[in-house]
Amino acid sequence: MSHSTSAAPSSSTTIGRPFAGLRTWFTMLAICLEERLVYRGDFIIGTLMRFLPIVTQVFLWTAVFNATSRADIAGYSRNDIVAYYLLTMVTRAFSSMPGLSGGIARSVRDGSVKKYLVQPVDYVGYLLAARIAHKVVYYLVAFLPFAGVFYVCRSYFPPIPDVGTIALYVLSLVLSFLLGFFMEATLGMLGFWFLEVSSIIFAYMLVQYLLSGHMFPIDMLVGIPTGIPGVSAADLVRWLPFEYTAYFPAAVWLGKVQGATLVRDLAIEAAWVVVMAVACRIAWWRGTRRYSAFGG
Amino acid sequence: MHNSNRGGPADPGGAAVISVDSLAKEYRVYDKPEGLLASVTGLFHRTSRLVEALRGVSLSVGKGEFVALLGPNGAGKTTFLKLLSGIITPSRGTARVLGHVPWERADDFRRRFALVMGQRNQLWWDLPAAESFRLHKEIYRIDSARFDRTRDELVDLLGVRKLMLQPVRELSLGERMKLELVAALLHEPEVLFLDEPTIGLDVVAQHTIHTFLKAVQAERRVTVVLTTHYMKDVAALCERVVVITHGSILHDGPLEEIVDRFTTHKIVTLDLDATPAAGRLERFGFPCEIRGPRATLRIDRTRIADVLPEILRSEGVRDISVEDVPLEEIVAELFRAAPNPSSPNSSAAGATA
Numbered sequence: 329m330s331h332s333t334s335a336a337p338s339s340s341t342t343i344g345r346p347f348a349g350l351r352t353w354f355t356m357l358a359i360c361l362e363e364r365l366v367y368r369g370d371f372i373i374g375t376l377m378r379f380l381p382i383v384t385q386v387f388l389w390t391a392v393f394n395a396t397s398r399a400d401i402a403g404y405s406r407n408d409i410v411a412y413y414l415l416t417m418v419t420r421a422f423s424s425m426p427g428l429s430g431g432i433a434r435s436v437r438d439g440s441v442k443k444y445l446v447q448p449v450d451y452v453g454y455l456l457a458a459r460i461a462h463k464v465v466y467y468l469v470a471f472l473p474f475a476g477v478f479y480v481c482r483s484y485f486p487p488i489p490d491v492g493t494i495a496l497y498v499l500s501l502v503l504s505f506l507l508g509f510f511m512e513a514t515l516g517m518l519g520f521w522f523l524e525v526s527s528i529i530f531a532y533m534l535v536q537y538l539l540s541g542h543m544f545p546i547d548m549l550v551g552i553p554t555g556i557p558g559v560s561a562a563d564l565v566r567w568l569p570f571e572y573t574a575y576f577p578a579a580v581w582l583g584k585v586q587g588a589t590l591v592r593d594l595a596i597e598a599a600w601v602v603v604m605a606v607a608c609r610i611a612w613w614r615g616t617r618r619y620s621a622f623g624g
Numbered sequence: 625m626h627n628s629n630r631g632g633p634a635d636p637g638g639a640a641v642i643s644v645d646s647l648a649k650e651y652r653v654y655d656k657p658e659g660l661l662a663s664v665t666g667l668f669h670r671t672s673r674l675v676e677a678l679r680g681v682s683l684s685v686g687k688g689e690f691v692a693l694l695g696p697n698g699a700g701k702t703t704f705l706k707l708l709s710g711i712i713t714p715s716r717g718t719a720r721v722l723g724h725v726p727w728e729r730a731d732d733f734r735r736r737f738a739l740v741m742g743q744r745n746q747l748w749w750d751l752p753a754a755e756s757f758r759l760h761k762e763i764y765r766i767d768s769a770r771f772d773r774t775r776d777e778l779v780d781l782l783g784v785r786k787l788m789l790q791p792v793r794e795l796s797l798g799e800r801m802k803l804e805l806v807a808a809l810l811h812e813p814e815v816l817f818l819d820e821p822t823i824g825l826d827v828v829a830q831h832t833i834h835t836f837l838k839a840v841q842a843e844r845r846v847t848v849v850l851t852t853h854y855m856k857d858v859a860a861l862c863e864r865v866v867v868i869t870h871g872s873i874l875h876d877g878p879l880e881e882i883v884d885r886f887t888t889h890k891i892v893t894l895d896l897d898a899t900p901a902a903g904r905l906e907r908f909g910f911p912c913e914i915r916g917p918r919a920t921l922r923i924d925r926t927r928i929a930d931v932l933p934e935i936l937r938s939e940g941v942r943d944i945s946v947e948d949v950p951l952e953e954i955v956a957e958l959f960r961a962a963p964n965p966s967s968p969n970s971s972a973a974g975a976t977a
Contacts, residue, residue: 351762352762352763352765355758355759355761355762356759356762359748359751359755359756359758359759362751362755363748363750363751366750366751366791367750440745442711442741443746445710445711445729446709446710446711446734446738446739447734447746447763447764448731448734448735448763448764449763617713619712620711620712620713620727621712621713622651622652
């Protein structure tokens with residue numbers, strides 16, 4: 329606090345550092361990681377619980393196949409179905425965002441969002457860093473149980489696809505993470521308009537559960553008419569963002585989508601990421617404007 | 625200190641760090657009548673009214689001033705700080721802080737001020753404060769050598785060096801507040817807004833924070849605006865006091881001026897040989913309290929010079945002390961007496977609406 333330092337504080341503290349924004353972001357990521365590790369016990373339990381619904385799904389479909397003489401349902405054999413559910417579990421590990429929208433809405437309601445209005449920091453960027461940290465810690469914890477389950481169930485899977493398919497699979501997973509993040513962040517920002525968003529989140533989760541492929545493979549909807557000639561329910565769902573948060577990456581791995589269709593669907597997924605990222609920005613921008621006008 | 629330009633809308637010399645002109649903020653609040661039936665009708669038709677939190681406030685603050693905002697709950701103090709720090713936008717009027725319009729929230733502006741809200745955490749709850757400091761270093765782009773120096777100075781001034789490495793959730797309220805202040809000052813803000821920084825703290829912690837703020841303000845010439853309910857804060861720190869009631873400025877000036885302007889009495893305490901006989905003291909002034917041989921009197925300020933020699937001449941007076949009316953009482957009286965422009969029986973109704 330000498331006088332020489334206080335002479336020109338603003339000019340010397342903001343000397344143009346290249347990639348300063350990126351450094352801020354990585355520091356945020358590191359600190360979020362540390363924070364997540366405080367709760368590792370909670371994480372381990374949460375991770376193991378995730379396997380329970382899968383077990384019930386496998387039992388259900390085993391019963392379905394036992395009751396019918398058909399070898400496959402909508403192109404899925406019994407083995408395919410088990411492989412499919414295990415793979416959607418991987419996608420959900422990327423695209424699901426527990427606590428994200430609720431957390432944003434809460435920060436608006438209790439006023440802690442003010443911090444991001446006062447400090448020179450970007451809230452969406454911070455949320456993204458926090459979420460990546462959340463996921464990284466989750467993968468660290470979940471890797472062994474996942475590997476164990478996949479090893480035990482290895483006989484259900486078709487042969488491992490070629491390197492190109494694997495690369496596109498990874499890309500679809502990364503996009504599903506971004507899509508899930510921006511969809512739920514936008515949802516949370518509705519908290520600027522509504523005091524309570526939990527019922528909206530619940531409705532979203534319901535639609536998400538049905539249309540993402542979490543409940544059944546989306547290509548089972550191919551035979552379902554929509555009333556529009558030549559357009560099936562699967563065709564409609566393809567143009568919505570939901571199936572890209574569960575079904576699509578799994579379908580890529582299993583070779584259910586290939587070639588031009590694969591490229592087209594990846595483009596749809598990427599387009600949704602852009603749309604939701606923009607929507608999230610607009611929601612933040614308009615939301616904070618409204619918040620400021622109504623009195624914080 | 626720039627006492628010359630107080631109260632004016634702007635300082636023509638351009639030296640004002642904060643200049644505020646006719647700043648007003650209104651909220652629309654919805655009335656919710658009691659009862660289930662009313663709640664149901666409320667679903668279709670809601671009655672609302674405008675609440676004027678701030679009614680055209682003008683003032684200017686020069687570099688290095690330490691200003692206290694005093695006022696009862698709901699007077700508009702926090703609204704005023706929120707406007708100055710850009711959290712909310714005004715309904716009317718203008719404000720400039722460090723040359724910026726605060727609610728535009730330019731990064732260049734946000735790097736140059738800090739806001740500390742007494743009950744609000746900017747530190748990460750589960751991590752040691754040192755980690756939050758590190759994050760601030762990046763957010764505010766403070767270079768490493770400078771960061772280390774500033775942090776060390778601040779934590780040593782407050783005596784919290786050891787606490788820096790303990791998770792924040794394990795700290796007491798006072799310890800947390802001290803670390804909040806360190807976090808807020810790491811980027812060496814030129815303007816500091818403090819919203820009730822000593823609320824709920826014990827006397828020792830309050831004193832430490834007073835000493836700290838004085839040292840920081842003196843050395844760095846930080847401009848500080850603080851809201852508080854504790855007269856101790858004001859007496860210890862602020863040369864200038866702005867009293868806000870019902871959204872308007874009631875008084876703006878040095879602390880002593882409030883005492884001069886708003887007190888009519890002195891408090892005189894007498895130590896007597898024995899319990900005084902009833903009615904013996906009335907001729908000097910109004911006896912507030914008589915407890916054994918000790919008596920407290922309120923004496924009109926205009927009479928004090930005549931009455932004191934008389935008291936000293938009278939028999940049985942061992943000791944005498946003359947004090948001002950406690951600041952708390954003056955301010956409480958000030959708040960009570962302030963006209964409320966929104967009440968129907970006030971002549972000023974609607975003047976600023």
